Amino acid sequence: MRKLSAVLLFATALASGASMTGFISDSSCGASNGNGSAASRECAKNCINNGAAPVFVSEKDQKVYKLAGKEVKAHLDYKVRITGEVNGDTITVTEIKKAD
Secondary structure: HHHHHHHHHHHHHHHOOEEEEEEEEEEOHHHHHOOOOHHHHHHHEEEEEEEEEEEEEEOOOOOEEEEEOOOOHOOOOOOOOEEEEEEEOEEEEEEEEEEE
């Protein structure tokens, strides 16, 4: 019961506009491009430029989220802190900036 309560509390916090740190990747490669390597950053750019949708990969658990809201293509070169509302596997982005 405690575990379920903790999960529900976490989900509620995210749904109300929490922040997560991670990388913008592409829907073709997902979590495999969810890191800061030069090869992953370049691959994500190429895939997105060729029509794949941008996605967010959480640094904490490598979970892949679809993105809605703000444009994120300008943030492909570095780790980001993304703030928004989570609904299932989609984040509606309210703010995105370079992570510290």
